[in-house]
Amino acid sequence: MAEPARHPGERPLRIGVLGCADIARRRMLPAFAAADGIEITAVASRDAARAADVAARYGCRPVTGYAPLLTLDDVDAVYIPLPAALHATWTRAALLAGKHVLAEKPLTCDPARTRALLALAAQRSLALMENVMFVHHPQHQAVRTLLAEGAIGELRSFSAAFAVPRLPAGDIRHSPELGGGALFDIGVYPVRAAVHFLGEQLHPLAATLHTPPSSAVDTAGAALLRDEHGVSAQLTFGMDHAYRSAYELWGSQGRITLNRAFTPPPGHRPVIHLERRGTTERIELPPADQVALTVRAFRTACRRAAAPNPHRPRDTAGTAPADPADACLRQADLLEAVRRAAAPHRPPRTASRAAAEDPTPYAAEGRR
Structure with a gap:
């Protein structure tokens, strides 16, 4: 499927990546780099050497730590490939920083947190998309x-x-x-x-x-x-x-x-x-x-987020939303x-994850 034409004066969507997990290095970063209308501007890791190594492959800025990347003016959107228990913390931080977000699945480990994040994104006219790629095939x-x-x-x-x-x-x-x-x-x-x-x-x-x-x-x-x-x-x-x-x-x-x-x-x-x-x-x-199609869908969602349609039509099959x-x-x-x-x-899943959902250093950056 051919890429849709981009207006000559339209600025690329500038992406920052929070974490150097395997799925980011192996699938998503190459897809971002190959996509029309997307520019990778920064890659963050808790490990400065790792950030530098991955960023060098894409000619972008390395950032040590995740919070500093969210302050960058040349980042419009972030991709979050961190462990699932950390998605809520960093997705919320990114939205509060005014960034669109593509987060790995599941978006959170708790439906209440998922609702809160989607509501926050809608309030701020920002795109928030869960990276479930197969639905785009x-x-x-x-x-x-x-x-x-x-x-x-x-x-x-x-x-x-x-x-x-x-x-x-x-x-x-x-x-x-x-x-x-x-x-x-x-x-x-x-x-x-x-x-x-x-x-x-x-x-x-x-x-x-x-x-x-x-x-x-x-x-x-x-x-x-x-x-x-x-x-x-x-x-x-x-x-x-x-x-x-x-x-x-x-x-x-x-x-x-x-x-x-x-x-x-x-x-x-x-x-x-x-x-x-x-x-x-x-x-x-x-x-x-489906990876390229997902990236394209996210780019489109970011462009449309400023003018959301309050009417949510059913799909042509009349089944799923x-x-x-x-x-x-x-x-x-x-x-x-x-x-x-x-x-x-068993107690609710989130009860055992209170510590993990704190935005402090944690055990693993992720090897998804």
């Missing part, structure tokens, strides 16, 4: 179009699975203090997919989270959800598994299945399998780079509802 719109056209009749159930192999022992996703665990890091994908296809009125019927004796966090889980029409959603996820990334929509007259659903590489050619009337049709789509803020909120609510359904005796 056109393969999912193609599936939703088939669904809206009645290709499989009336939808009866949705199932989604996302799991990755065992992570190294030192990975931050093993740390409860930094927001680790399978639900919030891996489960967010099938949960967001359920919101994407079934809409807002989803409620958990049952859930389970598995925490092995050797682990401080949950490493696997599953949830059964239901919408107001009786359509069920069965979600499974984990971070000690053979890799799987797929979903299926089962209707009264057929099924739609999609593999490589959540993290397809840029050169991957998606194939939608449509089963109906005893036959299976392969619908092949052109490759797409068209406004990303609505989807982000519903995702936050569902993640917490699944957590509570799986372990109702």
Whole structure:
């Protein structure tokens, strides 16, 4: 898909990066650098040498510490790839500094904090976007179009699975203090997919989270959800598994299945399998780079933030909310509802993270 033309007099969106996590170095910084209408102006790290090394690769300014970057006049927006438990603190600080924000998922570990941050962004006419990249890949719109056209009749159930192999022992996703665990890091994908296809009125019927004796966090889980029409959603996820990334929509007259659903590489050619009337049709789509598309969506959101539209239309499929803020909120609510359904005796997740949400030096910059 070609980049939209930019007005010759339009200034690029100037990006500062808060942290040198793996996802920033490996995926987001190269995408920012390649995007039309975006300029990387600063990279921050608690480690001065690390900031200098990463900044040198992109010809931008290194900054030691995160707070100083937020004071820079030549930074319009920040990308936050820090551990999940620190997103709320630094997202709020960035918004108060007048910066647009693209934050890694989940935006926060608590729905109340998510609501507060989205409200703050709206009050200040700033873009706040959660970096859920798969929703920007056109393969999912193609599936939703088939669904809206009645290709499989009336939808009866949705199932989604996302799991990755065992992570190294030192990975931050093993740390409860930094927001680790399978639900919030891996489960967010099938949960967001359920919101994407079934809409807002989803409620958990049952859930389970598995925490092995050797682990401080949950490493696997599953949830059964239901919408107001009786359509069920069965979600499974984990971070000690053979890799799987797929979903299926089962209707009264057929099924739609999609593999490589959540993290397809840029050169991957998606194939939608449509089963109906005893036959299976392969619908092949052109490759797409969901990282580049996400960056483009953020740039557009920043440009539109000064003139938000108070009317939030439904999408063409008539299911999930068209406004990303609505989807982000519903995702936050569902993640917490699944957590509570799986372990109702546990205290709220945020109670154990009060120290981590303080903007003081912390244990890890992140290796996402």
